[in-house]
Amino acid sequence: MLFLVRMDVNLPADMPSEEGAAIKAVEKAYSQDLQQQGKWRHIWRVVGEYSNYSVFDAESNDELHNMLSGLPLFPYMDISVTPLAKHPSDIN
Numbered sequence: 001m002l003f004l005v006r007m008d009v010n011l012p013a014d015m016p017s018e019e020g021a022a023i024k025a026v027e028k029a030y031s032q033d034l035q036q037q038g039k040w041r042h043i044w045r046v047v048g049e050y051s052n053y054s055v056f057d058a059e060s061n062d063e064l065h066n067m068l069s070g071l072p073l074f075p076y077m078d079i080s081v082t083p084l085a086k087h088p089s090d091i092n
């Protein structure tokens with residue numbers, strides 16, 4: 001099952017830069033591990049925003065929730081999820 005996910009990151013203004021850098025490094029490793037597993041199919045930066053659009057391939061809503069809630073930046077994110085279905089005009 002494919003899901004379009006938008007993540008908006010809002011780090012607290014008073015978070016020390018070293019702490020922010022450490023969380024981002026762990027987040028990058030977590031993200032790249034899921035990408036290597038084929039679970040996190042796409043990630044695109046939203047131009048001009050600390051946001052991304054991603055496509056996840058999860059077997060269930062629960063699996064997607066577990067992946068998203070495990071993000072190191074999860075406490076600092078607003079996340080919206082759109083389930084995707086096959087378009088009848090898709091030739092693939």
Ligand SMILES: O=C(O)C[C@H]1C=CC(=O)O1
Nearest residue numbers: 009027028031050051052
């Ligand atoms: O930068 C972001 O959009 C937030 C987050 C998602 C993956 C990652 O490495 O960082």
